[in-house]
């Protein structure tokens with residue numbers, strides 16, 4: 001099979017790099033039909049009710065057409081619905097129908113610690129959690145996932161995650177595609193490991209914990225080998241890296257650009273044309289892609305060792321709503337530099353020495369995560385500058401309860417895709433960020449700050465702080 005055929009075929013979801021190249025490439029190709037059409041997650045629109053109801057439940061799914069695998073999801077077998085939210089009152093109810101505790105962290109929501117859904121807010125089996133929230137933030141693509149300490153990696157891996165669109169209904173005025181699943185696609189990128197029988201497995205070795213658990217297949221919205229079918233115009237892709245550890249460097253095989261319009265925390269002031277887009281675990285990006293040439297295109301990852309992520313096909317029968325790229329957007333990037341009252345160093349530590357003596361291998365500032373220890377207190381409403389330093393590998397760094405700006409990356413100006421509002425940032429080396437901590441978090445329900453490689457986070461590369 002020629003490389004080009006491989007990359008554009010229905011087995012394009014196979015990740016071919018590294019130790020997994022022994023995988024029988026076409027074992028499940030027949031079951032994943034040649035033109036399986038990519039489906040969107042179900043919609044859960046809260047805009048008229050101000051309410052949402054989620055149930056964490058067990059399920060099973062045959063991802064590759066082979067054996068079925070036990071899974072978990074919110075309201076469904078694997079992953080959860082895409083929740084549409086507008087600013088205002090939002091009453092959530094999350095019920096746990098699983099046999100172990102789960103939580104629901106709203107990653108990107110700017111809500112108080114008591115509503116944040118972190119490790120201090122477990123939902124016991126058979127119980128429910130009812131946070132009554134007030135959403136007041138810019139439109140953005142955020143997400144939700146379980147966040148039980150030492151179990152986050154496994155719970156997210158088997159499906160306890162979903163996407164949230166915060167919307168103000170003004171995307172028509174912005175000239176942005178907004179028809180869900182037609183010209184506005186939600187794409188959850190996850191690599192997963194499958195055994196020879198097609199069962200999804202999670203059995204991290206010590207090396208997997210060191211590097212983060214990587215899969216040998218790529219799923220988009222829980223589907224392997226599917227093709228996105230889009231109208232012959234401008235298409236919006238809301239990308240979430242929902243993988244445990246894999247970092248994508250996305251590009252199109254025919255080199256067509258991606259026009260970045262939003263980062264984790266909201267819109268940019270204007271689109272930024274990118275040939276490549278890095279997306280680390282936890283990060284989101286919204287890009288516009290021009291499909292008006294009617295040609296097929298393949299989104300790929302890793303220019304050095306390319307593999308297919310998602311093929312696109314144009315269906316001329318689909319309604320075309322947007323035919324030109326917007327020149328400007330209305331994202332406002334507040335310049336916080338100079339107003340900081342505190343500077344902190346956050347060292348994301350990973351050392352073999354600690355591992356050999358048992359404990360301490362994964363830590364922040366030398367201390368592994370301890371639920372009973374508050375690492376520091378931030379004054380509510382104050383601006384702080386944090387210098388983030390990665391050891392051994394590039395770690396994606398996430399802070400709960402805030403959005404931040406990137407001041408520098410390795411001493412230079414931030415890369416174009418990191419110039420907007422962020423809540424998760426890949427740090428290869430050192431970066432400086434700045435944020436205003438507006439939301440409160442008490443000692444009982446502090447905010448987390450951590451590496452978003454889920455195996456690192458579970459192993460202790462996490463800390464917690466209050467905002468009072």
Ligand SMILES: [Cu+2]
Nearest residue numbers: 395451453456
């Ligand atoms: Cu890490």
